[in-house]
Amino acid sequence: xxxxxxxxxxxxxxAEFLCEPDKSMLDVLRNTLGLTGTKExxxxxxxxxxxxxxxxxxxxxxxxxxxxxxxxxxxxxEGMARGEALHPLQQKFLEMAALQCGxxxxxxxxxxxxLLEKNPDPTETEVRFGLAGNLCRCTxxxxxxxxxxxxxxxxxxxxx
Amino acid sequence: MTDIRYLAPRSLxxxxxxxxxxxxxxxxLAGGTDLLVQMRNGVVKPGLIVDIKKIAEMTxxxxxxxxxxxxxAAISGATLAEHPRFGxxxxxxxxxxxxxxxxxxxxxxxxxxxxxxxxxxxxxxPAMIAAGAVVxxxxxxxxxxxxxxxxxxxxxxxxxxxxxxxxxxxxxxxxAGSGDAxxxxxxxxxxxxxxxxxxxxxxxxxxxxxxxxxGLGAVAPTVLLVEDAARALIGSRLEEEALEAAAAACRAAxxxxxxxxxxxxxxxxxxxxxxxxxxxxxxxxxxxx
Ligand SMILES: Cc1cc2nc3c(=O)[nH]c(=O)nc-3n(C[C@H](O)[C@H](O)[C@H](O)COP(=O)(O)OP(=O)(O)OC[C@H]3O[C@@H](n4cnc5c(N)ncnc54)[C@H](O)[C@@H]3O)c2cc1C
Ligand code: FES
Ligand code: FES
Numbered sequence: 001x002x003x004x005x006x007x008x009x010x011x012x013x014x015a016e017f018l019c020e021p022d023k024s025m026l027d028v029l030r031n032t033l034g035l036t037g038t039k040e041x042x043x044x045x046x047x048x049x050x051x052x053x054x055x056x057x058x059x060x061x062x063x064x065x066x067x068x069x070x071x072x073x074x075x076x077x078e079g080m081a082r083g084e085a086l087h088p089l090q091q092k093f094l095e096m097a098a099l100q101c102g103x104x105x106x107x108x109x110x111x112x113x114x115l116l117e118k119n120p121d122p123t124e125t126e127v128r129f130g131l132a133g134n135l136c137r138c139t140x141x142x143x144x145x146x147x148x149x150x151x152x153x154x155x156x157x158x159x160x
Numbered sequence: 161m162t163d164i165r166y167l168a169p170r171s172l173x174x175x176x177x178x179x180x181x182x183x184x185x186x187x188x189l190a191g192g193t194d195l196l197v198q199m200r201n202g203v204v205k206p207g208l209i210v211d212i213k214k215i216a217e218m219t220x221x222x223x224x225x226x227x228x229x230x231x232x233a234a235i236s237g238a239t240l241a242e243h244p245r246f247g248x249x250x251x252x253x254x255x256x257x258x259x260x261x262x263x264x265x266x267x268x269x270x271x272x273x274x275x276x277x278x279x280x281x282x283x284x285x286p287a288m289i290a291a292g293a294v295v296x297x298x299x300x301x302x303x304x305x306x307x308x309x310x311x312x313x314x315x316x317x318x319x320x321x322x323x324x325x326x327x328x329x330x331x332x333x334x335x336a337g338s339g340d341a342x343x344x345x346x347x348x349x350x351x352x353x354x355x356x357x358x359x360x361x362x363x364x365x366x367x368x369x370x371x372x373x374x375g376l377g378a379v380a381p382t383v384l385l386v387e388d389a390a391r392a393l394i395g396s397r398l399e400e401e402a403l404e405a406a407a408a409a410c411r412a413a414x415x416x417x418x419x420x421x422x423x424x425x426x427x428x429x430x431x432x433x434x435x436x437x438x439x440x441x442x443x444x445x446x447x448x449x
Contacts, residue, residue, distance in 0.1 A: 004166055021164045021166035021209060022164050043200055045196075048264055051264055054267070057267040058263050060268075062200075064268070065209070067211075111264065115263070130263055133261065133265065
C-alpha cells in the first residue's frame with residue numbers, strides 16, 4: 001500500500017510521518033509517533049477519549065485520517081502542561097479528584113480547555129453540554145464539572 | 161488487503177474527475193464523522209478517498225447578491241456557528257446543524273455530509289428543506305441545481321448521479337417578518353438520533369402567514385417536505401385549527417418504522433406535537449425580525 005507523507009505541526013513542533021491512507025490520526029499519534037496520551041475508547045466518535053485540536057478546533061482523532069493533518073496544527077494532551085508546570089485544569093483535576101482510572105481524562109481536559117477558551121465564564125449547564133461528547137465510566141460527571149467550573153473561576157481571577 | 165489511495169485536490173474539477181474515474185470505488189470525505197465510522201465497521205471499503213476540504217468553494221460562506229446565503233457543503237457546524245450573520249437570518253438551520261453530535265463532532269460534521277449520508281434522521285435536512293435551500297451539484301457533465309428534498313432517495317441512498325459532488329447550499333433571501341426553527345425529539349438530552357425531527361420556516365405579515373415550509377425527518381425512508389402542512393398554515397393567523405390541520409398533515413405524511421427509539425404510533429403522534437411547537441418558535445422569531 002502506497003504510504004502518504006505528511007508534514008504537520010504537533011503541539012507547536014514541526015512533525016513528519018508516513019502513514020497508510022486509511023489510518024486514523026489517533027492511530028498515528030499513538031502507534032507511529034508514540035504520543036499515547038490521547039486515548040482510544042470507542043473508535044467511533046462517541047466517547048471523546050481521543051479528543052485533540054486541529055487549528056484550535058476540538059475534534060475526535062478517531063474520526064480524522066492522519067493524512068488530513070497535512071499543513072494543519074495538531075494539539076494533544078502532551079502539549080497542555082508547560083514542562084513541569086501543569087495547566088490550571090490539570091492542577092484542579094488533581095486537587096478535586098476529578099479522575100479515577102484516567103482513561104477519559106486527557107480527552108476531558110482537552111475538551112474543557114477548548115470550552116474555556118471560547119467561554120471563560122460558562123454556566124454549569126454549558127459545561128455539561130460542552131462535555132457531552134466525553135464519556136467517563138468511573139469518576140461521575142459531578143466532580144469533573146465542578147473542577148472545570150472551579151478552574152474557570154480561578155482563571156478569570158488570574159486574568160484580572 | 162485492497163489498495164487505498166487518499167487525494168486532497170485543490171480544485172473541484174480535479175475532485176470530480178478523480179471521483180468519477182474511480183467508478184464507485186471512491187468516497188468523498190468531508191468531516192468523516194459518518195464515513196470513518198462506516199470504514200471502521202467495514203461497511204464501506206473505498207479504493208479512493210477524495211478529501212474535498214482543501215477546495216475553497218466547499219468551505220466558504222458567501223452572501224448572495226440577492227441577499228441570501230451560499231454555504232459550502234463541507235463547512236463544519238462549528239465554523240458556521242461563528243459566522244456573524246448566518247445564524248441571525250437562519251436560526252433554525254443553524255440550530256439543526258449544531259445539534260449534530262458533540263462539540264468534537266461539530267468540529268468536523270458538515271451539512272453536505274449529513275445530506276449525502278442519506279440518513280432519514282439527519283438533523284440538518286428537515287431544516288434545510290423548510291428553508292427552501294437548493295444544492296449546487298457538480299459532476300462529470302457539469303453543474304446543476306436541485307432542491308434539497310430531491311437529493312435523498314432512501315436510507316443511505318441519494319439521487320446524485322455517479323461522480324457528482326454536492327458543492328454548496330443556497331438559501332434564499334429572507335423577507336421581513338420571517339423566522340425558522342428546528343426541533344427534534346430524542347430520548348436523551350444530547351448525543352442521540354432523532355425519533356422525529358421537524359423544521360418550519362414562516363413569513364408573517366401583520367400576523368398572517370404569507371409563506372410556510374415544513375420538513376419532517378425520521379418518520380419515513382427519506383426526510384419529507386410536507387406541503388399539506390404548509391398549505392394549512394398559509395393564510396392563517398396560526399390559530400389552533402390551522403395548527404391542528406398542519407399537525408394532522410404531518411401525521412398523515414408519516415411512514416415510520418418501529419425501533420428501539422420509538423414505535424410507529426409514537427413517532428406519528430410526536431410528529432404532530434413537534435409541528436406545533438416548532439411553528440410557535442418560528443413565529444416568535446418571525447415577530448422579532
Ligand atoms: C458521535 C456521533 C454523533 C452523531 N450525532 C448526529 C446527530 O445528532 N444528528 C445527525 O444528523 N447526525 C449525527 N451524526 C452523524 C454525522 O455526524 C452527520 O451525518 C454529519 O453531518 C456527517 O457529515 P460529515 O461531513 O462528517 O460527513 P462524511 O462522513 O464526510 O460523509 C458522509 C457521507 O456523505 C458523502 N459526502 C460527504 N460530503 C459530500 C458531498 N459534498 N458531496 C457528495 N457526497 C458527500 C460521503 O462520501 C459519505 O458517504 C453523528 C455522528 C457521530 C460519530
Ligand atoms: S475513541 Fe474517538 S471518540 Fe471514542
Ligand atoms: S476516570 Fe475512568 S473513565 Fe473517567
